[in-house]
Amino acid sequence: VNVPTTRTRRPRWWLTPTTMFVLGAGLIVASAIGGSYGAMPGEIVIVIGATVLFAVLGRRSRSDVGAIMGGSPDERQVGIELRATAAAGIGLVIILIIGTMVELALGHSGQPWVSLGAAFGVLYLGFIFLFRRR
Amino acid sequence: MRNRLRELRTEQELSQAELGDALGVSRQTIIAIERGRYLPSLPLALSMARYFSVRVEDIFSLDHKGGR
Numbered sequence: 001v002n003v004p005t006t007r008t009r010r011p012r013w014w015l016t017p018t019t020m021f022v023l024g025a026g027l028i029v030a031s032a033i034g035g036s037y038g039a040m041p042g043e044i045v046i047v048i049g050a051t052v053l054f055a056v057l058g059r060r061s062r063s064d065v066g067a068i069m070g071g072s073p074d075e076r077q078v079g080i081e082l083r084a085t086a087a088a089g090i091g092l093v094i095i096l097i098i099g100t101m102v103e104l105a106l107g108h109s110g111q112p113w114v115s116l117g118a119a120f121g122v123l124y125l126g127f128i129f130l131f132r133r134r
Numbered sequence: 135m136r137n138r139l140r141e142l143r144t145e146q147e148l149s150q151a152e153l154g155d156a157l158g159v160s161r162q163t164i165i166a167i168e169r170g171r172y173l174p175s176l177p178l179a180l181s182m183a184r185y186f187s188v189r190v191e192d193i194f195s196l197d198h199k200g201g202r
Binding site: 063064067074075076077 | 158159160162163166172174175178
């Protein structure tokens with residue numbers, strides 16, 4: 001019996017590790033431009049390690065983690081991914097609030113925590129307005 | 135919410151992986167639905183009904199209390 005699939009995307013196991021590698025390479029280049037040559041060997045090891053880790057996870061597409069990392073999650077795995085993203089966002093906001101408090105308590109301006117928190121708030125409201133139309 | 139997915143699947147002598155492949159979802163998702171840990175979307179529920187040639191309400195039903 002042929003029934004419609006609920007998979008949202010074709011398997012693209014290489015997408016996440018490639019993104020990790022490109023972003024990591026960008027950070028390494030930024031370190032080099034900034035003259036932080038001492039940290040570069042460690043950064044290269046971390047970038048290559050993370051790329052390999054995500055490539056291995058992504059190819060194990062039969063597992064939940066593999067499907068999510070590999071870019072071919074089904075609807076339940078998409079839900080897991082969305083909840084994980086939301087939870088990580090909440091964690092990040094808590095860190096931003098604590099960072100702001102610490103900076104203010106030390107007599108500083110609260111930057112860059114205040115600006116990051118404001119950016120989060122604007123983006124959050126913007127996406128609520130955007131998604132309520134869909 | 136209760137469902138008869140396991141019953142329908144075993145009647146057809148299908149494994150969870152085979153049913154998942156047929157419906158385009160993972161084996162873990164079939165397991166989660168059978169155990170009542172995940173409520174499928176309406177498109178997936180309709181696909182299941184079509185696959186087993188039954189109505190959606192023949193697979194899924196509300197608990198007596200009327201809740202989820």
